[in-house]
Amino acid sequence: MTELADKKCVPCEGNTPPFDTKEIHKYLKKVDGWDVKSDNEKSYFLIKEFKFKNFLESQDFTNKVGIIAENEGHHPDISFGWGYCKVKIFTHAIKGLAESDFILAAKIDKI
Secondary structure, eight states, X not given: OOOGGGSOOOOOOSOSOOOOHHHHHHHHTTSSSOEEEEOTTOOEEEEEEEEOSSHHHHHHHHHHHXXXXXXXXXXXXXXXXXXXXXXXXXXXXXXXXXXXXXXXXXXXXXX
């Protein structure tokens, strides 16, 4: 089986249903340290906080995430500050999770 990080994100136009919890748990085993949460609308998303020694390391990591996101055409929500970067991933078009979300998470983990 191809590693998730070796795959390419596929654009979603909203014509496929989001993963159910069984599928989410199957893919969650393939990424490192990501949590699955749900929002007020019961839509699932991936989230992970990365820790760093200072602001510059956080900023550098954030910029690398941005480059990957742009190359993949899949854009997470990112917040960062001194010593941390939080990345939240979901597929906006389906208000939930799909394979591309886990692909992006795997690519971010390789930074």
